[in-house]
Amino acid sequence: MTKKLSRGVAVVGVGMSKFGAFPEKHSRDLFVEAYQELKQSVQNGFDPKEIEAFYMGNFSSDHFENQAHLAPIVASWVGLSPVASMRIEDACASGGVALRQAVLAIASGQCDVVLVGGLEKMTDLSAARVTDALALAADTMFEVPAGFTFPGFYASMATAYLDQYHADPDALLKVGIKNHENGALNEKAQFGQRISDVMASKKAKAAQKGLPIPEWADEMAFMKDPKANPMIAWPLRLFDCSPVSDGAAAVLLVSEELAQKYTDHPIYIIGAGQASDGALAERDSLSSVPSAAHAAAQAYEMAGLTPDDIDFAEVHDCFTIAEVMATEDLGFFPRGEGWKAAMAGETARDGKHPVNTSGGLKAKGHPVGASGVAQVVEMWKQLNGLAGGRQLTPRPTVGLTHNVGGTGQTCVVHIFERRS
Numbered sequence: 001m002t003k004k005l006s007r008g009v010a011v012v013g014v015g016m017s018k019f020g021a022f023p024e025k026h027s028r029d030l031f032v033e034a035y036q037e038l039k040q041s042v043q044n045g046f047d048p049k050e051i052e053a054f055y056m057g058n059f060s061s062d063h064f065e066n067q068a069h070l071a072p073i074v075a076s077w078v079g080l081s082p083v084a085s086m087r088i089e090d091a092c093a094s095g096g097v098a099l100r101q102a103v104l105a106i107a108s109g110q111c112d113v114v115l116v117g118g119l120e121k122m123t124d125l126s127a128a129r130v131t132d133a134l135a136l137a138a139d140t141m142f143e144v145p146a147g148f149t150f151p152g153f154y155a156s157m158a159t160a161y162l163d164q165y166h167a168d169p170d171a172l173l174k175v176g177i178k179n180h181e182n183g184a185l186n187e188k189a190q191f192g193q194r195i196s197d198v199m200a201s202k203k204a205k206a207a208q209k210g211l212p213i214p215e216w217a218d219e220m221a222f223m224k225d226p227k228a229n230p231m232i233a234w235p236l237r238l239f240d241c242s243p244v245s246d247g248a249a250a251v252l253l254v255s256e257e258l259a260q261k262y263t264d265h266p267i268y269i270i271g272a273g274q275a276s277d278g279a280l281a282e283r284d285s286l287s288s289v290p291s292a293a294h295a296a297a298q299a300y301e302m303a304g305l306t307p308d309d310i311d312f313a314e315v316h317d318c319f320t321i322a323e324v325m326a327t328e329d330l331g332f333f334p335r336g337e338g339w340k341a342a343m344a345g346e347t348a349r350d351g352k353h354p355v356n357t358s359g360g361l362k363a364k365g366h367p368v369g370a371s372g373v374a375q376v377v378e379m380w381k382q383l384n385g386l387a388g389g390r391q392l393t394p395r396p397t398v399g400l401t402h403n404v405g406g407t408g409q410t411c412v413v414h415i416f417e418r419r420s
Helices: 027-041 070-077 094-107 127-137 150-165 170-183 195-208 219-223 256-262 290-303 320-329 338-344 360-364 371-383
Strands: 009-016 053-057 084-088 113-121 231-233 246-255 267-276 312-314 398-405 410-418
Touching (some): 009 094, 009 256, 009 371, 027 070, 027 113, 053 070, 070 084, 084 094, 094 113, 094 246, 094 267, 094 398, 094 410, 150 231, 150 320, 170 195, 170 219, 170 338, 170 360, 195 219, 246 256, 246 371, 290 320, 290 398, 290 410, 320 338, 320 398, 371 410
Antiparallel strands (some): 009 246, 009 267, 113 246, 267 410
16 A cells, blocks of 8 residues: 655756757766756745755766766765765666655655756767667666667567557657657757658758758658668667757755745645566566556555546657557556557647657657656646646646656656646
8 A cells, every 4th residue: 555745745946958969068067057947947046055965866877977976976066065965776767766765855854855866978978888888777687698779678569569459550650750749849858850840851951962852741751761760670760769868957856844935836746656577578568567557556546646637747758669558557548549549649739648748758868867857847847837839738737757767677657736
């Protein structure tokens, strides 16, 4: 039985660097950008000396930047020493798990004000070395020696899903188109382009080089073009895969009774759940992520809500199939119906269950340690009506984040609510 939080927890400020490739910057520089934006977002301001702990999500600065023990170094760079600072590593769920640890620190009464951060600097390595670093989140005793990389893992899951539910692979392409549509409206996104913009760019480049100008009937035709959107691991194509990214995000949490001191418009964390699982090869089925369903059940029970109460969600779409499965694991659609919902536009901004209004990992970018924290930034913006051109109308009241590590060995789910 899921226990309730001993006291309430609120988000009173958020910040985020732009996501992308920044060869001239270190991850700590990106976090400084996120932290500075966070400070500006706190309506009534705050004294950094009030921060009692810093939980930082980071998967592998050891490999990406040859720098371990990063949390206290980052804390020093933003002037937080001697605050207790700790790095949380749970693969791509590192940021979400750091958030949960901060929630528990406040709910327990140990802390009143906690900073949560997430960061990763991935693009300084070659594609091969990035692949090797990410493979550390898989089972290195069995899965990696068998030749699996993460595109292969999720391609296997996609193949199993398509076979089990007789699903149309076009649904995956629809997810990619939708998330690029949303990412084009996010000034912090790595890929701030619609697929139609990508098509126009490719045509312009061909014309500039005096090459035949490609002709595509529509976005789906482009997405099916093996030259424009090559196959990576069937059925996943290039635009089904989230990019290698640099970026950072930060969130300031306080106890509920202190929230109004900092802002007139806090958002409250009313549900939290976390679950784990073994390696992909150990599962009875590859067409879902069991840890996600368990984590979601905990969060719903804590919040006293059901999937129907969720107005929008930011889910972990490291690959487009991951979003489809997440919408089922979270209970938005019955098993085997997520792909139909994607085809019908039900997860678009004007759909029944808007998903990844930020552009998701697919278009916003996926600096793995930062992704779970960046999801909270979108919660803050949508719930407070600050999301600009991608703002949902009517303004949502309840949102959910879903952050996955590996192929689902870790999943953490949080539910957020506005009260004004």
